[in-house]
Amino acid sequence: MSLLATQDLTIRFGGHVAVNGVTCAFQPGTLTAIVGPNGAGKTTYFNLISGQLKASAGTVTLDGRDLSGLSASERTRAGLGRAFQLTNLFPRLTVLENVRLAVQAARGGAHRRGFNLWSIWSDHEGLTLRAHEILEAVAMAAKQEEVVANLPHGDQRKLEVALLMALQPEVFMFDEPTAGMNAAEAPVILDLIRNLKADKSKTILLVEHKMDVVRELADRIIVLHNGTLVADGDPATVIASPIVQEAYLGLAPQDASAQHETPPHPGLPPRGGRSEQP
Ligand SMILES: Nc1ncnc2c1ncn2[C@@H]1O[C@H](COP(=O)(O)OP(=O)(O)OP(=O)(O)O)[C@@H](O)[C@H]1O
Ligand SMILES: [Mg+2]
DSSP: OOOEEEEEEEEEETTEEEEEEEEEEEOTTOEEEEEOOTTSSHHHHHHHHHTSSOOSEEEEEETTEEOTTSOHHHHHHHTEEEOOOGGGSOTTSBHHHHHHHHHHHHHGGGGOOOSOHHHHHHHHHHHHHHHHHHHHHTTOGGGTTSBGGGOOHHHHHHHHHHHHHHHOOSEEEEESTTTTOOTTTHHHHHHHHHHHHHSTTOEEEEEOOOHHHHHHHOSEEEEEETTEEEEEEOHHHHHHSHHHIIIIISSOOOOGGGTTTSOSSTTOOOTTOOOOOO
């Protein structure tokens, strides 16, 4: 059971404050949706939590332990799970080999029971079984022998989630996990997040533009706006708040590709928008 908290978390890029003094705690057993317009600082906030970016000020703590000085990989070991970027994978290995390596990494030294063939063989068998289970869960078992570099985009995103599952973190961070997926792929990932939610020891953070998904999955919503936390509460209250009403419901749907160039309204989230990963 791990309580994740940020205190006055801030990052400046030159003169621009992308995340501005965000203080927030995330309880185990809850899924918090993070919403806000393109450029609000959601991905940057994730990058500060996971250690991909170093904060200009403020702290990130897990169960009271200050992680601020730790690298991204040290934070992963501490229990923070951020969906892998595919650049972190072994593109020439197969899907199964990648997931098996992630399972092995997550088990760390625990499986090293000395150098004998029996333990190596039984480890391999156990790791493969677990990797199979995970690939079943993301509906990718049929593609386990494919080389990662050859996967279509939707499968690559599913694989990112599979690797996150393999790590078994305390805190799961999903940044628009279904962005770019087709209608058949997205429900698989949403089901998986639903299943994770059933495990009441896990803390889940979900950046998501699709309000129907947020409404269904979130126990709580926080809204970022120009890097600042402007709303925080139960979904019904936050969705009914003027800022979200105006942002998501008061505007005509826009072409997603145009949203980055021309925000629909200064500082307000577009409807059903999407964005690149960091
Ligand atoms: N490495 C960087 N260097 C300079 N500016 C950055 C960097 N990363 C992010 N920014 C800026 O910080 C702001 C927040 O960006 P961020 O990607 O966190 O927004 P977001 O809320 O995730 O948006 P979206 O919904 O489009 O994904 C933007 O103005 C962005 O241009
Ligand atoms: Mg983003």
